[in-house]
Amino acid sequence: MIENVAALAHGFAVALTAKHILFMVAGVCFGLVVGxxxxxxxPNGVGLLLPLTFTMEPVSAIILLTSMYWGALIGGSTTSILFNIPGEPSSVATTFDGYPMAKSGEATKALTFAFLSSGFGALFGVVVVTLLAGWVTRFALLFSPVEYFAVFVLAFASFIAFGGGSPLKSVVSIALGLALASVGMDTISGSMRLTYDVPDLIRGISFLVVVIGLFGLGELFETMQNPAAAKPVATRLDLAGVVRAALEWPRYGVALLRSAVIGCWMGIAPGGPTAASFMSYGIGKRFSRNGPRFGKGEPEGLVCAETADQSAGSSAMLPMLALGLPSSATAAVLLGGLMIWGITPGPTLFSERPDFVWGLIASMYLSNIVAVVLALATVPLFARMLQVPFTITGPIIALVCVIGAWTVAGAPFDLWLLLLFGAVGWLMKALDYPIAPLVLAMVLGDRTEDAFRQSMLLSGGKLSVFFASPLPATITGLALLCLVVPLAGMALKPRTARSAAP
Amino acid sequence: MSDVPQRPVLPRKQAEIAFALLLALVGGAVIAGAREMDTGWGGSGPEAGYFPLRIGIVLVVASLAVLVREALRPAGDGVLIAGIGGGRLALFVLPLVALVAVVPWLGFYIAAFAYLLVAVGLVGRVRWGRALAIALGTPLVLFVAFEYAFRAPLPKGPLGPLLGLP
Structure with a gap:
């Protein structure tokens, strides 16, 4: 623990330069717009900005992109509260109580609570990352390819088990992602795979183009069908109200702590912010004294959702850095970025690139505070921005997506891929196929396969190696459990499982 | 979703079946692609085609399972594309496809101007003055951002030599 504090102090020295503070502010501003x-x-916002960071120093790049992530997580709650439109999937649970609060004239209180709870959740998550970093890296040093493969399988399996929605469709999504990842040159033998003699496929399919298509265009296509006329319930905050709400906010200490712990759990074990906010809301509703009022404008419901959302987002950085295991779609995009910058995630990263790791962790403390302040300051601006009709913002966002896909490799072929994946993303969303597992599988695909092939090399081709010693056996066992339980449940009662879904 | 009854164009059940079938075909293509390589075991463990073949099989099996389940389900009143929404979607997608088609020849700035003029002015029915301002202003902002701030120049097409830009 002591060594972590010393390392963190060093990280602050990296993060507290004029350039990096500027990057945090810029990143948070971008993030708020994106959210x-x-x-x-x-995920799409980080994907759009990522190609522009290829030439940057990795630590500057990751500070810019993660700050954007925090901004987006917080910004998503502004629209949830004022417009009843979740700017981010992870802000859906925020609408349940945030919008009714705003409608009954408590918009200032709702926004202040949301931002402060987000900030608390994020800081809680960063403290957990700081304290656990040493322990997790020591644990991860025990990993051989066998354990890595088992962990990757567990990550996929837990998306199938806990991702919500149909387990079969999650399997389809993961398989599609793994298939897309294997297009192009095989990293071990060097032979071309699944290129079907199309020269453009030799480069492989960039996960960035896929992310921009699935999340960006896909969502635009969906919104275009039903462009709701957005009318905010309030457009300004009064300062006295902010102060009054801030003084009242610590009363929800129990809910804050409980939600932050749930968020960290879902952030470190694959689940991600969206699952975390729903789980925290559900648990709060069940166990809190205020539970029965959840959904009718109860501040505690808002606190539960927002805190868990943000603490899951920030604690997800730990498995991403220490194991190369992202627990959300955005973390998966960031992980893809790490590999492009030439940084191999894993336990040795902490000893080999302390500047990078601890600079990032230190920046998380600062940029989350920056995000809370900027979010409060920019509410009137964004309330007005959302009143611009979608017939104007839609085409501009679509144009930005096209440019983003171009900057990845400067290839016209990628633009057609972008359109294709826009259509796929729209269909997947409309038909309730989860998209995050696809992105996760695309980013992890090559490493999953490498780990498998190396394990087979070590064991001489015996699959039993995954059960040969206690650690991989435990992980593989958990993964199998995650796979068998939902699929068996589905086989036993095929009809009722689906009728509950929206 | 809305209270106004809309003429269903594509019922959800058919859409589910069609999409699952498409995914199964993609899985078939993955299997076919993997079979062109060695899919067994070599001296260094699994060969290049080993993993893709199995992924292709999983994809085919899982999407066929979705297909069967959806086919057996009684048809609900869910709709994938409704009449009005479908029209709006087509009007949004067509200019975008045109944009992607002309970018390699015209560069981003001319293409963006034309795209925004059509998408905002013609399709979006925003007043022409306003649409023109957006169509002119956006490429200008993009130029400053990409040329100077990000230092990642976008292709300018014939505009480059015309204005004497690099």
């Missing part, structure tokens, strides 16, 4: 506008979510 507020439809069609620009956190």
């Amino acid at each position: 507020v506008l439809p069609g620009l979510g956190a």
Whole structure:
């Protein structure tokens, strides 16, 4: 623990430079815009900005992109509260109580609570990351390819078990992602795979183009069918109200702590912010004294959702850095970025690139505070921005997506891929196929396969190696459990499982 | 979703079946692609085609399972594309496809101007003055951002030599 504090102090020295503070502010501002506008979510926003960071120093790049992520997570709640439109999937649970609060004239209180709870959740998550970093890296040093493969399988399996929605459709989504990842040159033998003699496929399919298509265009296509006329319930905050709400806010200490712990759990074990906010809301509703009032404008419901959302987002950085295991779609995009910058995630990253790791962790403390302040300051601006009709913002966002896909490799072929994946993303969303597992599988695909092939090399081709010693056996066992339980449940009662879904 | 009854164009059940079938075909293509390589075991463990073949099989099996389940389900009143929404979607997508088609020849700035003029002015029915301002202003902002701030120049097409830009 002591060594972590020393390392963190060093990280602050990296993060507290004028350039990096500027990057945090810029990143948070970008993130707020991205979180507020439809069609620009956190994964897509990070994906759009990523190609522009290829030439940057990795630590500057990751500070810029993660700050954007925090901004997007917070910005998503502004629209949830004022417009009843979740700017981010992880802000859906925020609408349940945030919008009724705003409608009954408590918009200032709702926004202040949401931002402060987000900030608390994020800081809680960063403290957990700081304290656990040493322990997790020591644990991860025990990993050989066998354990890595088992962990990757567990990550996929837990999306099938806990992702919500149909387990079969999650399987389809993961398989599609793994298939897309294997297009192009095989990293071990060097032979071309699944290119079907199309020269453009030799480069492989960039996960960035896929992310921008699935999350960006896909969401635009969906919004275009039903462009709701957005009317905010309030457009300004009064300062006295902010102060009054801030003084009242600590009363929800129990809910804050409980939600932050749930968020961290879902952030470190694959689940991600969206699942975390729903779970925290559900648990709060069940166990809190105020539970029966949840959904009718109860501040505690808002606190539960927002805190868990943000603490899951920030604690997800730990497995991403220490194991190369992202627990959300945005973390998966960031992980893809790490590999492009030439940084191999894993336990040795902490000892080999302390500047990078601890600079990032230190920046998380600062940029989350920046995000809370900027979010409060920019509410009137975004409330007005959302009143611009979608017939104007839609085409501009679509144009930005096309440019984003171009900057990945400067290839016209990628633009057609973008359109294709826009259509696929729209269909997947409309038909309730989860998209996050596809992105996760695309980013992890090559490493999953490498880990498998290396394990087979080590064991001489015996699959039993995954059960040969206690650690991989435990992980593989958990993964199998995650796979068998939902699929068996589905086989036993095929009809009722689906009728509950929206 | 809305209270106004809309003429269903594509019922959800058919859409589910069609999409699952499409995914199964993609899985078939993955299997076919993997079979062109060695899908067994070599000296260094699994060969290049080993993993893709199995993924293709999983994709085919899982999407066929979705297909069967959806086919057996009684038809609900869910709709994938409704009449009005479908029209709006087509009007949004067509200019975008045109944009992607002309970018390699015209560069981003001319293409963006034309796209925004059509998408905002013609399709979006925003007043022409306003649409023109958006169509002119956006490429200008993009130029400053990409040329100077991000230092990642976008292709300019014939506009480059015309204005004497690099």
